[in-house]
Amino acid sequence: MNIRETAEQLEYKCLHLRASKSREAKRTRPEEECTIRTKFQRDRDRILHSKAFRRLKHKTQVFLSPEGDHYRTRMTHTLEVAQIGRTIARALRLNEDLVEAIALGHDLGHTPFGHAGEFILKEGASYHHARQSLRVVERLANDGRGLNLTEEVKDGILKHSKGSSPLITEGNMPRTLEGEIIRIADKIAYINHDLEDAVRARLISEDDIPSDIRKILGETKSQRITTIVTSIINSTIEDGYRHIVMDEKIYRAMYDLRAWLFENVYLAKPVVEELEKGKGIVKALYEYYLEHYEEIPYYKKYLELWGEYEPRQAAVDYVAGMTDRFALKTYERIFIPRSWHVL
Numbered sequence: 198m199n200i201r202e203t204a205e206q207l208e209y210k211c212l213h214l215r216a217s218k219s220r221e222a223k224r225t226r227p228e229e230e231c232t233i234r235t236k237f238q239r240d241r242d243r244i245l246h247s248k249a250f251r252r253l254k255h256k257t258q259v260f261l262s263p264e265g266d267h268y269r270t271r272m273t274h275t276l277e278v279a280q281i282g283r284t285i286a287r288a289l290r291l292n293e294d295l296v297e298a299i300a301l302g303h304d305l306g307h308t309p310f311g312h313a314g315e316f317i318l319k320e321g322a323s324y325h326h327a328r329q330s331l332r333v334v335e336r337l338a339n340d341g342r343g344l345n346l347t348e349e350v351k352d353g354i355l356k357h358s359k360g361s362s363p364l365i366t367e368g369n370m371p372r373t374l375e376g377e378i379i380r381i382a383d384k385i386a387y388i389n390h391d392l393e394d395a396v397r398a399r400l401i402s403e404d405d406i407p408s409d410i411r412k413i414l415g416e417t418k419s420q421r422i423t424t425i426v427t428s429i430i431n432s433t434i435e436d437g438y439r440h441i442v443m444d445e446k447i448y449r450a451m452y453d454l455r456a457w458l459f460e461n462v463y464l465a466k467p468v469v470e471e472l473e474k475g476k477g478i479v480k481a482l483y484e485y486y487l488e489h490y491e492e493i494p495y496y497k498k499y500l501e502l503w504g505e506y507e508p509r510q511a512a513v514d515y516v517a518g519m520t521d522r523f524a525l526k527t528y529e530r531i532f533i534p535r536s537w538h539v540l
Contacts, residue, residue, distance in 0.1 A: 199232040208235075213290040215438040217373045222347040236347050237294035241301060243344045249305040249333050250275075255520035257311040257475070259391050259468065260398060268397065269390050271304050277390055278303065281426065282382040286375060288430045289438070295375040298346070299353030303379060305338075306330035308517045309524040310475025317479040321487075322513045327358040329517055337514060341495065341502045349373050357383055361455075364448060365440050377441035385425050388455050389418045395462040407457060413450040425451055478528045479516060485531055486512040 198206075205220040212218070219235035231239055244250055253272035260268050269277075279300035286296040306329025308314025318324035331354050335343045353376030356369060364381065371377050395401050403416070414421040428443040436442050462468065490496055490508040493515045500506040519527065 201230060201232055201235055204235050204238075208292065211290065212292060213438060215374055216291045217295050217349055217375055219292065219294065222349050224345050224347055226345050228345065235294060237292060237298050237350065240344070240346045240350045241294060241298040243338075243346065244298060244301045244305070244334065247305075247334075247338045247344065249338055249518065250301065252518065252520050253304065253307075255522055256307055256309060257521050258387070258394070259311060259463070260394060260471075268394050271307055274386060274390065275301060275304055277386040278379065278382050281385050281422065282375075282378050284426055285378050285382065285429055285441075289374075289433055291378065292375050295349055295353070295373065296378050298350045299357065299376060299379045300382065302334055302346075302350065302354045303327070303330060303357040303383065305333040305354075306517060308479060309519045309521045310472065310479060313472040313475035314479040314517070314524075317476050318483060318513055318517060321480075321483055322509055324513060324517070325358070326517075327355055329513075330357075331355045332514070333518075336503075337518070341499045349375070352376055353379055356380065359384060361452070364442060370440070374438065374441055381429065381441060381443070384451070384455070385422060388451065388458065389422055391458060391462060392454070393418055395458070400465055400467065401461055405461070406454070410450050410454050410457070413447060414454065421454075475521075478524055481532060482519070482524060482528060483512055483516045486515055 205218070208216070208218050208220070217237075219237045222236040224236070230236075234242065250272075253275055254270055256271040258269040258271060258274050279297050282296040282300050283293045285291075286293045304326065306326045308318060308324075308326070315324060315326050331351055334346050334351065334354065338344050349372070352372050356371040356376060357379050359366070359380050362369070371380060392401075392406075396403060414424050425443065425447060428447045429441060432442045432444050433440070486493060487509060490511045493511050496506060496511050499511075516524070
């Protein structure tokens, strides 16, 4: 028995009956198993080593192209989601490797300039970052060959985005409890770290948070996350692992905090003004590459590899994959006149 087989056996002995087991996971294209890593561990590593994951460090979370070193990016957000997810999974004896793989892949499809870029592509191409994240791992990554991830990881990536819908939304739930963990861990992470970044940017102070929310969730980021995570763990156990759930009072307080953030941070004038600039850049780049798709570096290569590559999709793929700084440089190269030097 090799190391991977031993790990698979341990999953059946140690994890909860409702936990996903890596031995049962399926891939679209069958492949030889690793002797050391389980399927979910390999998925995690494939995402971690992908170019799309590395680009997350230069993609905006809320504050565009921040000068300070301590503001969040898509990468730091992703790592915080993974940490929160693993904490919940470990306490519930669910599959941590699956949770981590979903977390690392869930935002690979985000545009430059955060949701500002997504807004533009949504208008022009019915874009959604969760679907694009799935497209990245299925087709775009690995030079157009995709990562051949397990169905469980891909399902969790596709269905991670909950928005303002109820915690349990029948018909749009991940097929695994691990996927459900990321669906809520994503919200726990961004609500708390966006608040912390907004305090750092001096848009708000901790004391501005409504007192009734602070009374329920806690006065600090650490207290708030601990309160929410503890509620999820206890409530899910009490509910018999039917879904990942939490105490209704705490859930309402968390979403009251989210609504307060929208009003006081996400829709604050300084933030909106910068987001409008980001929208303008993404719109200009998308429209340019829609007309000049042959300039997309990998267009011909992917066309040969896949046998088809619709120009509109090519423009979406290229612009959505840009980092903030690459989008700025590309915009400048295409649209800003260069100075002429007299020799």
